[in-house]
Amino acid sequence: MGSVEKKQSVFGEKVSVMEGDSVTLNTNVSELREEDDILWHFGTDNSPLAEISREKQIFSIYDDVPDGRFRGRLKLDHQTGSLTITNITYEHAGIYKLEIIGVKWSSKTFSVSVYARLPVPNITSVCSSSSSGSSHCSLLCLVDNVSHATLSWYKGNSLLSSISVSDLSISLSLPLEVGYQDKNTYSCLINNPISNQTTHLDITQLCHTCSGKAVLILTFIY
Template sequence: MEGDSVTLNTDVTKIHEDDDILWKYGAENSLIAKISKENRISSTYDDVPDGRFRDRLKLDDQTGSLTITNTTTEHAGDYQLELNGAKLTSKTFSVSVYARLPVPVISRDSSNCSSSSSNCSLLCSVLNVCNATLSWYAGISVLSSISVCDLSISLSLPLEVEYQDKNTYSCVLNNPISNQTTHLDINTLCHTCAGSVHCCGSTEAVIRLALSALVGVATVIVLLYDIRSRRAEQDQEHIHTLGQ
């Protein structure tokens, strides 16, 4: 997990005086730490590569084990240990670093709200996640899942349930080492739309109110025009009567 420390062990109780310890990182095999048999001095190279290891490397003088502190996702990758002594020994460590997961948010899907619908449309959403899976559960059974690595968009997963559904639903965001869960409260989010606009999104509610207002204005205009027309006809008849 980001922020944790990880130690890559040499499995050596104590290094011998004629042993060289070399730690390399990445496809370029960049040297990041070593213990030299010539002067028995341990060294870390914090600026290689691109400074991502600055103030984060600790080398055990007795065993040669390497500790990476305050890890970020930039520290994921392959680390190679080379032990040069009486015999050449090498070992490769593959390190994965996962970002801390946000808590999923469950909301009513306002784009799919209708007073005549018998189902409640929901969305479970998270922002800025990668290498994680978003899933809907009914009890312990997975209903649907999605996994996309794009930090520029939100990750959303829809679900439709009946208003009177008694099942227990939850939305879970997980990666291989952690998870975050939000439980669905059907009574709060899935009250019926009949006779109310509160369950729909604010945009739809505004549109409905605007349409109602337009209908009302049109009705008033038609009534006023009808009244004026009738008055004009009555005035014409009165003038005609007076002329006679």
């Protein structure tokens, strides 16, 4: 399941939503008055998205502007004026502006960020022996095609290492080397501001075949 996170700031309301989910931008009005007009705009050029004028009986959605990216995705609550964007994609990230024009004029800004659904991390292991004869288990945690995310190794609840990616959609990998007799519990986690995925493993299960020969083992995902 997806999630939506909303935070207030001096620049308006920051909204984080998962790609493919729906998000509602609320007017925080329980019911519009007869003299109230509602205007919704998107982007730096203030492209009109929706309009309500109860006095004139206007309840309009302009989902073909600015370039058709909102077509079939907008819902307007006629009672409150709140705007819902369904099946949201990266194209719908940006600034939304609400104007309420009535006895008093008020406005509100929403900054919407859209994040991809995260894959479950995949972990592989290779066993090797050092010149001293001791065996080690080299782990590699890997995720494909992620952006705005952080990949981390944990031992129990303690963070061991992490690597992050911002705008680019790339593959991330993070190595970890442990002794094959290590009995601690390890996990690899991928997270962004609104969601996370974790693969847990037990070194005694993953590296129990380490005896100096190189082997490749896929972990079980719990």
